[in-house]
Amino acid sequence: MKTKELVRSMPTAWWLHxxxxxxFMIRELTSFFVSGYAIFLLVMIYQVNRGGEEFRxxxxxxxxxxxxxxxxxxxxxxxxxxxxxSFNAAPTIMAPRWGEDKIDPRVVIAANYGLWLxxxxxxxxxxx
Amino acid sequence: MxxxxxxxxxxxxxxxxxxxxxxxxxxxxxxxxxxxxxxREDWVVLDALNxxxxxxxxxxxxxWSCRMGVCGSCGMMVNGEPKLTCAAFLxxxxxxxxxVEPLTNFPVIRDLIINLEDFLHKLKELxxxxxxxxxxxxxxxxxxxxxxxxxxxxxxxxxxxxxLCYAACPVYGLEPKFxxxxxxxLAQRYNLDSRDGAKSERAETVASSEGIWECTFIGECSxxxxxxxxxxxxxxxxxxxxxxxxxKSVLLPWGKKD
Numbered sequence: 091m092k093t094k095e096l097v098r099s100m101p102t103a104w105w106l107h108x109x110x111x112x113x114f115m116i117r118e119l120t121s122f123f124v125s126g127y128a129i130f131l132l133v134m135i136y137q138v139n140r141g142g143e144e145f146r147x148x149x150x151x152x153x154x155x156x157x158x159x160x161x162x163x164x165x166x167x168x169x170x171x172x173x174x175x176s177f178n179a180a181p182t183i184m185a186p187r188w189g190e191d192k193i194d195p196r197v198v199i200a201a202n203y204g205l206w207l208x209x210x211x212x213x214x215x216x217x218x
Numbered sequence: 219m220x221x222x223x224x225x226x227x228x229x230x231x232x233x234x235x236x237x238x239x240x241x242x243x244x245x246x247x248x249x250x251x252x253x254x255x256x257x258r259e260d261w262v263v264l265d266a267l268n269x270x271x272x273x274x275x276x277x278x279x280x281x282w283s284c285r286m287g288v289c290g291s292c293g294m295m296v297n298g299e300p301k302l303t304c305a306a307f308l309x310x311x312x313x314x315x316x317x318v319e320p321l322t323n324f325p326v327i328r329d330l331i332i333n334l335e336d337f338l339h340k341l342k343e344l345x346x347x348x349x350x351x352x353x354x355x356x357x358x359x360x361x362x363x364x365x366x367x368x369x370x371x372x373x374x375x376x377x378x379x380x381x382l383c384y385a386a387c388p389v390y391g392l393e394p395k396f397x398x399x400x401x402x403x404l405a406q407r408y409n410l411d412s413r414d415g416a417k418s419e420r421a422e423t424v425a426s427s428e429g430i431w432e433c434t435f436i437g438e439c440s441x442x443x444x445x446x447x448x449x450x451x452x453x454x455x456x457x458x459x460x461x462x463x464x465x466k467s468v469l470l471p472w473g474k475k476d
Binding site: 096097098100104105107108110114118179182184185 | 240242243248298322323325326327328366368369370388391392435437440441448451454455458
């Protein structure tokens with residue numbers, strides 16, 4: 091005789107069960123700021139392209155405004171958190187080997203940070 | 219030189235276990251039942267459960283076998299964390315009570331026993347066994363493999379099918395169709411095995427929306443795995459390989475398939 095199995099539902103606040111899950115959800119939410127900043131950069135490129143008076147107005151009315159500066163600082167924190175957690179996860183995704191041995195995960199992480207630094211310096215040189 | 223044992227106090231130390239009970243033939247709803255067990259430094263939660271069944275309440279039902287962390291039978295939730303009860307020492311919780319429940323995300327048949335048919339079905343779906351690249355008669359000798367070839371998949375072969383990763387995975391909890399960490403890690407184990415030739419047979423299931431692409435890389439599976447299989451790594455690496463294979467099929471459609 092088959093008895094009735096108990097099916098337990100998942101609680102809505104499952105992501106508060108432990109700090110690892112909470113950190114995961116925070117990381118997922120930071121994706122909004124990453125994509126938001128990407129959209130902002132596209133708007134910047136469009137405004138720069140307009141040139142002259144239009145860009146001056148955009149610069150003083152929008153970019154110099156208090157809320158824009160606040161958004162910039164908040165984005166920097168969240169995008170930074172997102173980037174750091176992504177780089178730290180890199181050895182899980184890429185697991186290069188040297189013969190039988192796995193390459194030290196710290197080397198993979200360092201390579202990611204190194205590339206980030208090089209690209210950032212290159213962009214700064216171009217922009218400045 | 220023998221270690222001197224701590225002197226036991228004259229009154230015996232005890233611990234409380236709050237155990238999930240579900241007796242479908244007698245009771246509509248589950249409940250928790252408290253048991254008091256002796257505390258011993260070298261006891262694990264499984265020892266406490268065996269004490270309960272032997273000395274206090276013979277109706278308590280649960281699975282266990284090897285009691286040394288290799289069979290995967292005794293997985294349960296211990297204070298909300300998926301653990302092998304043969305590897306969860308009482309001394310790590312003493313003197314606080316321990317709550318023991320069946321693994322989450324699985325239907326409960328009775329007490330601490332879960333229905334694991336879904337997992338077994340997924341193992342079959344993913345063909346988690348060797349399908350040799352080349353068929354050899356026994357007289358032709360062994361399928362040879364270098365240490366480097368073994369090293370590429372050895373970690374993923376350590377899985378003992380304990381299903382702690384499924385209990386820890388919120389994606390599996392929210393979407394039961396998800397193939398899950400252990401099944402995908404085992405599929406990856408065989409895909410990476412140089413003797414195996416069934417990667418393309420497994421590909422459709424592995425790369426389905428219920429396969430690797432359902433995973434959002436939470437990482438809880440790897441955190442709770444008692445054998446350090448790192449199923450999250452297996453899934454992410456499978457995503458990279460699957461993407462590469464897709465690009466190859468688009469850009470080099472005439473190319474040789476694995």
